[in-house]
Amino acid sequence: MNIPYLPHTDEDIRRMLEVAGVSSLDKLFSDIPDSISYKGRIKLPSKVSEAELRKELSLLSLKNKNADEYVSFLGGGIYDHYIPSVVKHLAGRSEFYTSYTPYQAETSQGLLQIYFEYQTMICELTKMDVSNASMYDGATALAEAALMAYNTNGRKKVLLTGVFSPETIEVVRTYTKNSGITVETVAVVDGVTDLNSLKEKCTEETACVLVQQPNFFGCLEDVFEIEKLTHVCGALFIVSVDPLSLGLVVPPGDYNADIVVGEGQGLGNEMNFGGPLLGFFAAKKEFVRRMPGRIIGETVDKDGKRAFTLTLQTREQHIRREKATSNICSNEALCATSATIYLAWLGREGVREVAKTCASNAHYAAQLITKNPNYKLKFSAPFFKEFVIETNQSTEVINKALLFNKILNLIDLGRYFPDLKDCLLICVTEKRTTQEIEQLAEVLGGVK
Amino acid sequence: MFPAELKYTKSHEYVKIEGNTGVFGISQYAVDQVKDIVYIELPKAGTELRAGSPFGSLESVKAVFELMAPLSGKVTAVNEAINASPEAVTKNPYVDGWMVKVELSNPAEADKLMNSADYQKHVETEGHH
Amino acid sequence: MELIFEKTKEGRKAYTLPEPAKCEPGVPDKYLRRNLTNLPEVSELQIVRHYTNLSKRNIGVDGNFYPLGSCTMKYNPKVNEDIAALPGFAKLHPLQKEEDVQGALKVMYELEDMLKEVSGMDAVTLQPAAGAHGEFTGLLIARAYHNSKGRTPTKVVVPDTSHGTNPSSAHIAGYHVVTVKSKDGNMDIEDLKAHLNEDTAVFMITNPNTLGLFEKNIEEIAKLVHDAGALMYMDGANFNAIMGVTRPGDFGVDIMHFNLHKTFATPHGGGGPGSGPVGVKGHLAEFLPVPVVRKKGETYSLDSNLPKSIGKVKAFYGNFSIMLRAYCYLRMIGCEGIRKVSEMAVLNANYMKELLKKHYNLPYDKICKHEFVLSINTFKESGVRALDIAKRLLDYGYHPPTIYFPLIVDEAFMLEPTETEDKETLDLFVETLIRIKQEIQDSPDTVKNAPLNTPVKRLDEVTAARNPVLKYEKKR
Numbered sequence A: 001m002n003i004p005y006l007p008h009t010d011e012d013i014r015r016m017l018e019v020a021g022v023s024s025l026d027k028l029f030s031d032i033p034d035s036i037s038y039k040g041r042i043k044l045p046s047k048v049s050e051a052e053l054r055k056e057l058s059l060l061s062l063k064n065k066n067a068d069e070y071v072s073f074l075g076g077g078i079y080d081h082y083i084p085s086v087v088k089h090l091a092g093r094s095e096f097y098t099s100y101t102p103y104q105a106e107t108s109q110g111l112l113q114i115y116f117e118y119q120t121m122i123c124e125l126t127k128m129d130v131s132n133a134s135m136y137d138g139a140t141a142l143a144e145a146a147l148m149a150y151n152t153n154g155r156k157k158v159l160l161t162g163v164f165s166p167e168t169i170e171v172v173r174t175y176t177k178n179s180g181i182t183v184e185t186v187a188v189v190d191g192v193t194d195l196n197s198l199k200e201k202c203t204e205e206t207a208c209v210l211v212q213q214p215n216f217f218g219c220l221e222d223v224f225e226i227e228k229l230t231h232v233c234g235a236l237f238i239v240s241v242d243p244l245s246l247g248l249v250v251p252p253g254d255y256n257a258d259i260v261v262g263e264g265q266g267l268g269n270e271m272n273f274g275g276p277l278l279g280f281f282a283a284k285k286e287f288v289r290r291m292p293g294r295i296i297g298e299t300v301d302k303d304g305k306r307a308f309t310l311t312l313q314t315r316e317q318h319i320r321r322e323k324a325t326s327n328i329c330s331n332e333a334l335c336a337t338s339a340t341i342y343l344a345w346l347g348r349e350g351v352r353e354v355a356k357t358c359a360s361n362a363h364y365a366a367q368l369i370t371k372n373p374n375y376k377l378k379f380s381a382p383f384f385k386e387f388v389i390e391t392n393q394s395t396e397v398i399n400k401a402l403l404f405n406k407i408l409n410l411i412d413l414g415r416y417f418p419d420l421k422d423c424l425l426i427c428v429t430e431k432r433t434t435q436e437i438e439q440l441a442e443v444l445g446g447v448k
Numbered sequence B: 001m002f003p004a005e006l007k008y009t010k011s012h013e014y015v016k017i018e019g020n021t022g023v024f025g026i027s028q029y030a031v032d033q034v035k036d037i038v039y040i041e042l043p044k045a046g047t048e049l050r051a052g053s054p055f056g057s058l059e060s061v062k063a064v065f066e067l068m069a070p071l072s073g074k075v076t077a078v079n080e081a082i083n084a085s086p087e088a089v090t091k092n093p094y095v096d097g098w099m100v101k102v103e104l105s106n107p108a109e110a111d112k113l114m115n116s117a118d119y120q121k122h123v124e125t126e127g128h129h
Numbered sequence C: 001m002e003l004i005f006e007k008t009k010e011g012r013k014a015y016t017l018p019e020p021a022k023c024e025p026g027v028p029d030k031y032l033r034r035n036l037t038n039l040p041e042v043s044e045l046q047i048v049r050h051y052t053n054l055s056k057r058n059i060g061v062d063g064n065f066y067p068l069g070s071c072t073m074k075y076n077p078k079v080n081e082d083i084a085a086l087p088g089f090a091k092l093h094p095l096q097k098e099e100d101v102q103g104a105l106k107v108m109y110e111l112e113d114m115l116k117e118v119s120g121m122d123a124v125t126l127q128p129a130a131g132a133h134g135e136f137t138g139l140l141i142a143r144a145y146h147n148s149k150g151r152t153p154t155k156v157v158v159p160d161t162s163h164g165t166n167p168s169s170a171h172i173a174g175y176h177v178v179t180v181k182s183k184d185g186n187m188d189i190e191d192l193k194a195h196l197n198e199d200t201a202v203f204m205i206t207n208p209n210t211l212g213l214f215e216k217n218i219e220e221i222a223k224l225v226h227d228a229g230a231l232m233y234m235d236g237a238n239f240n241a242i243m244g245v246t247r248p249g250d251f252g253v254d255i256m257h258f259n260l261h262k263t264f265a266t267p268h269g270g271g272g273p274g275s276g277p278v279g280v281k282g283h284l285a286e287f288l289p290v291p292v293v294r295k296k297g298e299t300y301s302l303d304s305n306l307p308k309s310i311g312k313v314k315a316f317y318g319n320f321s322i323m324l325r326a327y328c329y330l331r332m333i334g335c336e337g338i339r340k341v342s343e344m345a346v347l348n349a350n351y352m353k354e355l356l357k358k359h360y361n362l363p364y365d366k367i368c369k370h371e372f373v374l375s376i377n378t379f380k381e382s383g384v385r386a387l388d389i390a391k392r393l394l395d396y397g398y399h400p401p402t403i404y405f406p407l408i409v410d411e412a413f414m415l416e417p418t419e420t421e422d423k424e425t426l427d428l429f430v431e432t433l434i435r436i437k438q439e440i441q442d443s444p445d446t447v448k449n450a451p452l453n454t455p456v457k458r459l460d461e462v463t464a465a466r467n468p469v470l471k472y473e474k475k476r
């Protein structure tokens, strides 16, 4: 019977068993006690041919409503930005995607150089000194940043200020609670941090203050004031950013952030129903030996030729074991590769243009939608590419009407925040045409 | 040969005792074992150290070695120069390569340390397996 | 090679963008970035050339035999890549309505079922992004379980052969780590007994272990662990050896993780993304991360209402597109292939082991599972080490085995051929290793100076670590 991907002929098996000095395939497992050997046949579906698989899965994929066929105004951390064809063609080269972590530098210069370029690009965007070569996602990157702050200054309180996605907060809580760290939040007024509340809550016991810019509601936080209040207490200032916003919005390195993390999916990676994503992690130089994850450095080979290598590895689990700065081993390298190619494609001007386009489109959408008296902007703070509208219409009816018009649902904030039950989060990327935006406004306006 | 005026630990740190002050470092033997030291982590001045407990670490490219305090006391000075250039430790661990100066809280602990002759023997037996 | 930044020419562009809406961007002056970034300014063709040329300075499974022990570098089927790229899977937002993503939820639900069946576990979460992440998740589940029984044990016990992520995950899960010894390639039961007590929360085992040997006393070990009130965790990195042959759920494992990027043929991506689902026995199902996928009739849904859940370890539901590839793989090999995969993986390893042991030191000379470990400690005279042979293999177009792991083997050299390699490939590889042995005798310096034919030679890692250069800085 032909099992795919197994090259062995019967003759091969016979000869190999002979060399192995074993009389049958079953005898290869003679070291497994009989009492625990599995006697039955594993109940999986019967194997299918490639043609059948492809057909079945293609049909199954049609049961999902996708952002190519439908128009998407969904955001909240995962974004439908355009992915240029070069990204898939280059990141899809098998020398990259079928290789392992570049432990053997001499035959991994391709990827090592890409990760070095990636680190440089993340530092360029964020204006930080050093970046690692990726984390699982923005949420775990933020959680690891909080742990790093605790390991640096020994303080046991983590302060979340402003608005994070509920997903992110849960991840931070899960990661930190086992080290005896407590997580506190700061009051929010009009969609952003209540600076008075922050002032009150940030103390000498605060390990770090975490803020997301723009925050989960799309609002821009007063990061300048937050920075001051944080550093006055001697806490570390950790900022989570949308990397594409940084083409337009002031980078955290300019307002004295200590650690910068974020979700990099929007940089040339598909949404993939939420994974894989791309966590990035950058910091001031002085923290480099406390950073989690892999880091690539430039050096020379013995002929003096430029070369790249994994470096500062003593931080990592394979050397320091329980004393490592993090347990991360496999990361999201291929997503970082895609991000690198994408950012090269955008380049110096493009990254600003794409950010401006998102912002223009989002503001246009906000203006248009709020022309109808049934919709108003919930918050007065400035925003980038996402904003919250409040409506006197049923959000459920709205989402049904949208779907009917081939627009995917909007994020219903009532699902997470009881006091925002009539509020919707709208995201507008550079991919949304003026016509699509106008259609959104029209459909919303038509809901009764 | 290891300098006779120093006392040694099994984990290859030395201490030079000058009155109430101890100067800690690592022996030439330890230096030879680590080979290329790339980074040294030392405590801040004011830190209280306990004999036999770690006070810092040494790193090569692919290994970390903990530094154990030979004696107890409070750190009064740290050799910052070796952080910038760990080569100082490699070249002369006993002079330029000292690590911390410590105000000893219990100098009598020194009786438990090895003199250079005993340390020489310790190193020889360790080298044999 | 030049960096992409060094190819910059002011004013050159690769991007094209749609016209923005006729509206100001609306970001107030205070929040504006003052200076442009120094991202490259290059043409699209320059980008294509640059990254294509970089790909030539890299090797993957598609081009080269890659017997990297513990990593299961098997072939990554192409059809899975195509299916994962379908817009109906790739272009889904995680916050779409459940009724609009039924196909995706079905894949997750059925993958969970298949993983349960091959492992004998009762419930599975797909949320963790990699093996290490799975370990962390599993240990938090153990913690939640003990707490629910009013216990707060503080220790996690690991064997000295364990992977670095095991103790490291235990540490971030808030546990103290205790290491127990091995004896003749298996757990030293006496040492284990000495370290198990009411303060032990979890014993983490890898089975087959990282020497490639099955823990034959696994039932006794499980009993000791359970009698001490602890849970048994299995690192499933080596699951490729035992599928369809024995099931962790049947030999006493309470919690385990799978590596979809090893056992289930998803690509390693140059270091990730992976996927590290965790399986648990029934008594631990209530602690799994949220949400869990449910099925009612023909409808799938996401359930976040698990009051005892450990919470979330990652945003959303895990690395969906990796799960999808693993799902496709399992559908392709089916119930007919699952045991065959392990049989062939183990056959390949034993075949290579028998051929090589005549030429190299094999410290544990017994039947192995999917991998085995040589000790390159017989060339002390010429000074050749495991590292040197690994580097010499690069000259012959091979990715070398894992070296210096597990830690208990002197000059460890860990080979895992995987089942997708044919006999001729193994024969050639063995011949090459025999030839290298001859080289060690004839001209050891050739081996010690290897590689000679690669894009770069051995690197100065000391300078890299002493004075780290971690990004490109434009020369002014």
Ligand SMILES: Cc1ncc(COP(=O)(O)O)c(C=O)c1O
Pocket: A328, A329, A330, C070, C071, C130, C131, C132, C133, C163, C165, C166, C206, C210, C235, C237, C238, C259, C274, C276
């Ligand atoms: C035995 C073992 N455990 C755990 C891991 C960690 O897995 P991951 O890289 O997916 O986090 C590995 C990976 O190499 C491994 O070999």
